[in-house]
Amino acid sequence: MKRDLHAHQRIVDRALSIAHEIGLEGLTLGVLASALNRSKSGLFAHFRSKEELQLEVLREVTARFTKTVIIPALAAPRGEPRVRTLFDGYFDWIRGRDRRSGCMLMALAQEFDDRPGPVRDLLVEKMAAWQETIARVVRTAIEEKQFRENVDPQQFAYEMMGIAMAFHHSNKLLKDPQAKRLARASFEQLLARSRSSQRGDIQRKSSRKAA
């Protein structure tokens, strides 16, 4: 049984590498079978359909994401250090520390944004959960009084995603040597304007409004 699980994992790993090259939609049982030099019917014992294969690859990518990006952040102290660790982990992930899955979630988001079905549904669920994780970690910084009370965690998550996506674009497509500097500066700016040291300004503004 243990050996079977290992064999299954090896097949999923290989499927993930192929999906990384050609996209998840191109990953059929036939393509996987010929890459593994196996019969297609042998693969049916592992995946009953192309869709099941795709779902399993997607689960594998998100499991790696959780292990590489989310778990280490949850081990960091609550508040800004945790927000920072989360961003750093995401940044490294996009740069492709784990080359077989790095960037793949962004590729999938683009590939499946107009392909309805269970793969898209699972992807949407996972991406929404990721944005909710960012928001939850931002809330720890508000609770610790490191971020202002009126920071909108959803807005912070949205902007952090934007910084990451622009980095992916500048780094991978444009190969802009400034990409890293621009991403870092944007994120530091986002942190700076979330910090509670600016609270004075905001309170003045709200009392002016109330008056």
Added chain:
Amino acid sequence: MKRDLHAHQRIVDRALSIAHEIGLEGLTLGVLASALNRSKSGLFAHFRSKEELQLEVLREVTARFTKTVIIPALAAPRGEPRVRTLFDGYFDWIRGRDRRSGCMLMALAQEFDDRPGPVRDLLVEKMAAWQETIARVVRTAIEEKQFRENVDPQQFAYEMMGIAMAFHHSNKLLKDPQAKRLARASFEQLLARSRSSQRGDIQRKSSRKAA
């Protein structure tokens, strides 16, 4: 001759629609021929290769982008109104005002980021030119003293791209009803912290550093 140009344009329009559905890499002369119910050899008079066809479709998308997003912004008054018009146009483009080409540049950026060749080269050239256009328009706002002197136009362009990309993601994949509000709020925030009304703060900070 004029009729030939019209015929050619109709073929390019059709090719663009197909590329929008299946991606540019899937757009072969064979696929286009069967969509048009024509012979593949008849298409050779228009495009000598799949690559030439792809390049022409990409040129068509970017020409529409220039006409829809850039030209109207250049007609707006220099400075913040022009920056705002540029963002609004880009925002509408991403939402798919022109359904056949909206979002397509983002899909292409993802599709070709690891496919070296003339299509990728042209795409990189066009995307870099777009970011430079944003930076140039931001410079008019600095020259008009509406934005602070120390606003980094490249950084502004990077953050504006990030806001747009996160919007595309939230709107198209996640179908988040908050997507528009979050994009608008992020952009207003970017404008607010670029405006020269904040100059006092910055000058205080620099003189403190100098002291």
